[in-house]
Amino acid sequence: MPLSSTLTGMRVLVTGGAGFIGSQFVRRLVESGDEVSVLDKLTYAGNRANLEGVEHRFHEGDIADPAAVERAAEGVEAIVNFAAETHVDRSILGPAEFILTDVLGTQVLLDYARHHQIRHLQVSTDEVYGDIPLGADACAEDAPIRASSPYSASKAGGDLQVLAYVRTYDVDALITRGANTYGARQYPEKFLPLFITNAFEGSHLPVYGDGKQRREWLHVEDHCAGIELALRKGEAGNVYNVGGQERENMDVVRRILDLTGGSPDLVRHVADRPGHDRRYAVDSTKLRNLGWQPQHSFDAGGLEETVDWYRDNREWWEPIKSGEYKQYYETQYASRLS
Ligand code: NAD
Numbered sequence: 001m002p003l004s005s006t007l008t009g010m011r012v013l014v015t016g017g018a019g020f021i022g023s024q025f026v027r028r029l030v031e032s033g034d035e036v037s038v039l040d041k042l043t044y045a046g047n048r049a050n051l052e053g054v055e056h057r058f059h060e061g062d063i064a065d066p067a068a069v070e071r072a073a074e075g076v077e078a079i080v081n082f083a084a085e086t087h088v089d090r091s092i093l094g095p096a097e098f099i100l101t102d103v104l105g106t107q108v109l110l111d112y113a114r115h116h117q118i119r120h121l122q123v124s125t126d127e128v129y130g131d132i133p134l135g136a137d138a139c140a141e142d143a144p145i146r147a148s149s150p151y152s153a154s155k156a157g158g159d160l161q162v163l164a165y166v167r168t169y170d171v172d173a174l175i176t177r178g179a180n181t182y183g184a185r186q187y188p189e190k191f192l193p194l195f196i197t198n199a200f201e202g203s204h205l206p207v208y209g210d211g212k213q214r215r216e217w218l219h220v221e222d223h224c225a226g227i228e229l230a231l232r233k234g235e236a237g238n239v240y241n242v243g244g245q246e247r248e249n250m251d252v253v254r255r256i257l258d259l260t261g262g263s264p265d266l267v268r269h270v271a272d273r274p275g276h277d278r279r280y281a282v283d284s285t286k287l288r289n290l291g292w293q294p295q296h297s298f299d300a301g302g303l304e305e306t307v308d309w310y311r312d313n314r315e316w317w318e319p320i321k322s323g324e325y326k327q328y329y330e331t332q333y334a335s336r337l338s
């Protein structure tokens with residue numbers, strides 16, 4: 001049943017609310033007048049500074065721990081699950097954490113939703129559809145699941161749990177599948193913030209393979225607007241794609257160099273990601289029919305505004321690019337760049 005009867009003033013648990021998209025979603029709900037609790041394990045990707053100035057109740061804990069979920073979810077009317085291990089390259093280095101959080105953690109949250117008869121919205125990804133061949137139509141929500149990486153396989157596992165809980169236990173649960181999201185406060189391991197901050201630092205830009213892979217770019221505010229709409233108006237058992245604007249990686253790299261003033265000599269084509277998907281493309285007609293209308297254009301302002309944010313907020317990303325990050329960077333890139 002949609003939640004449209006309670007348009008605002010809901011009590012919501014946002015898991016993974018200290019991460020990139022989750023923190024923007026918390027900000028959005030609070031501005032709409034909702035009461036928000038956050039449950040976050042504060043992994044390397046979680047950052048309480050992302051929630052500075054946003055009124056919320058914070059619980060540090062693991063979504064795979066039923067006691068932590070019980071405490072954080074007390075009294076809420078819905079759970080929106082952003083908590084996940086999210087980086088494909090890290091999943092290739094070590095898949096175990098991905099299964100624990102993205103599959104087992106999702107099941108623990110679903111059990112809570114089942115026993116307390118509340119709504120569960122699962123924030124998932126277009127990566128579960130795998131490669132979409134060049135020239136093929138963007139895929140709708142009933143396309144087969146063809147996960148390529150341990151990350152996308154773990155997200156697909158979470159999605160299948162959601163659909164099974166709807167069918168078996170009649171849980172009020174639904175799924176959104178978003179495209180590559182960009183904007184402020186994204187951990188600088190992902191393509192855009194990595195390349196933007198490296199360009200500012202005069203470091204190499206490690207392009208995987210030929211750089212002709214294609215992704216759809218979705219502004220974080222448009223992604224959050226889509227998730228909020230699905231939360232309030234979506235139907236249980238349904239999946240809603242949230243697409244973006246499709247661009248080839250090398251075109252994006254050239255735009256980043258223009259916007260940052262970085263030298264083209266920084267670009268290095270390095271060994272490709274194993275199992276690398278060439279193209280993602282999703283059809284968002286179903287969400288548009290609910291009323292979703294993206295407000296940001298990647299080329300006309302969206303990317304530029306994002307580059308400006310990283311230029312103006314070095315105190316946010318410079319401390320991150322030390323410690324654990326340096327170790328990860330060394331493992332992931334040293335031999336590729338040597
Ligand atoms: P992120 O990596 O920036 O943040 C993830 C957050 O989850 C962090 O705050 C982390 O501390 C927390 N977390 C991780 N494991 C946890 C656990 N076991 N218990 C509690 N908290 C835990 O991620 P993001 O990019 O903001 O992505 C959020 C969600 O959106 C994920 O589910 C991801 O799969 C999905 N998604 C992301 C994109 C994208 O382009 N970034 C696109 C589509 C879908």
Ligand code: DAU
Pocket residue numbers: 086087088089124125126127178179180181189190191192194206207208209213214215249273280
């Ligand atoms: O499509 C949605 C997904 O987008 C989300 O579910 C994931 O959480 C998010 O990480 C993202 O996955 P991708 O693998 O598409 O994003 P990533 O930023 O890692 O890479 C984007 C493209 O850039 C991809 O083709 C790989 C390429 N790339 C990435 C990195 C980190 C490079 O060429 N070099 C790099 O160093």
